[in-house]
Amino acid sequence: MSRHVKAISREEHLRFVAARPSVSHLQTPAWGDVKPDWRAESLGWFDGDGTLVGAGLVLMRPLPRLRRCLAYLPEGPVIDWGAADLEGLLEPMLGYLRSRGAFSVKMGPPVVARRWSADAVKAAIADPGARRLGDVEATVREDGADEIAERLRGMGWRRAEAASEDAFAVGQPRYVCQVPLAGRSLEAVHNGLNQQWRRNIKKAEKAGVKVVRGDQEDLGAFHELYVETAERDRFVPRPLGYFRRMWTALTAEDPDRMRLYLAHHDGEVLAAATMLTVGEHVWYSYGASTARRREVQPSSALQWRMMCDAHEGGAAVYDFRGITDTLDEDNHLLGLVRFKVGAGGQAVEYLGEWDYPLNRVLHKALGLYMSRR
Template sequence: SRGAFTVKMGPPVVARRWSADTVKTAIADPAARRLGEVTATADEPGAAEIAERLRAMGWQRTEPGGEDGFAAGQPRYVFQVPFAGRSLEEIHRGLNQQWRRNIKKADKAGVQVVRGGYDDLPAFYELYAETAERDRFIPRPLPYFQRMWTSLTAEDPDRMRLYLARHEGDVLAAATMLTVGSHVWYSYGASTGRKREVQPNNAIQWRMMTDAHALGAAVYDFRGITDTLDESDHLVGLLRFKAGAGGEAAEYLGEWDLPINRLLHKALDVYMARR
């Protein structure tokens, strides 16, 4: 009645999983080009049936909008660390040697990770804008994060958290963490190119993982990873970083559209393809 012409959704249904070791091996294999082409460690039962039921009801799966595997909406490939039934010590042992070394190095260097608030969002954004330029993506504006904070913390003061990694008065890294039920997401991250040797990124992630475990999280979700395994792609470094935390890569069923007005739905597809 309000003129909607398409319904979109991203079902939280995992289709396949790859262990961290499988991902690491695939990155090192010159013949492996995309994660989706690598034999999965586990295929989730029922996912294919759900996809067929959606198609039978008229839903259409949309493909990622870019060659790097990231869509305009929710990522199809993510990296997750299972927490359920595991102690913090077990999770720490699941980190690779480089992660554990970097966490210890940050602590020895005096990196302090603290929780921030709404007034610290500009400091986060300054690093986020620097990260966007370095990693070649278009940043969201500061008011986006301010609205996110206001909206989510109005639901629950702990729904969204901001963490800052400081060293000798300098903010070197910052990240947001979202919590819904027992699922915790590392949502947005940012860092400067300065003082990388004190390892602020590992320090901030370990603090967030520690706090997530204390909250009773069943899973710590690093969110989107690239589908490409090409070593020359700058996003492979992000995949390698996340895989170092242990856990597993997961492929969701992806995003699905249900066209209500097929003409307008097609027109939007054409517009988005040309934009």
């Protein structure tokens, strides 16, 4: 069937998203407003009858001093990835983006490849012979994922290497941790927490930790803790203006798209986090905490409140977002894996991000530029 791709309005894009149970928050029209250094455009896929059958948010980043750009669809586009004619969906997109000046296209198919249960991850961490999660036998291999990867390779797409941390780099995590909520009672979710999590939640309750929802005025308090967290965990923090822009853009699209939670104890905010919701999918987005009074377990109380609210709101999944695939005890990020999996989360591997060079010379030049920065 003949398909074509063209720009669509924000309203058309949002209606398409709203009609689906789960779409990444990075594929909503408002996300383009969060990224002012990129030129955002909503794309629509139409079949031969003119029916909108797919949508995507593409972010275009101009190459310095050239009238060409990198086109990026984070965790998208939202199309039928299992379609027999996948080529017929992706080739029109490449043609359209070439006409818009793109020299390279990067996308992140929202296709799950493998899942590891919490018990499987725990066993892998305890196994001295296991070095990376990807080398461990998965609990579930999703049907069709390997075939989609092979078809992408056959079309000329190549799996992207992990992006480095700098101003031009892009990239979303290939491995995430998700707590399934669909069809489970809150009691069952609580029972899925490991003993340490349940103990920490009780400690917080006995200590008098109170978790409340904040608003835009509380972003400053969140950011102070976030900067402290960045120093402690060795990452570069985003500025306060980024979170204010997120709040303004996302809540304008949907008042409940972004929430802020704060954990108080004796009049002081000890932990805070942002939560994003699109349909039945809820994400723990950014977290922050102080090293002071950690014994009262504010972060555990905060996460449990967010999971409870997600469950009450009918979410099918609570997504902790990215984890490392390392199982190395010397890696400081392994503690984060333990924390997230301890909440009963599954380790989930997506197909990762894929590149298509529309201009091989410029694509290679960008790769060399990035490798030297």
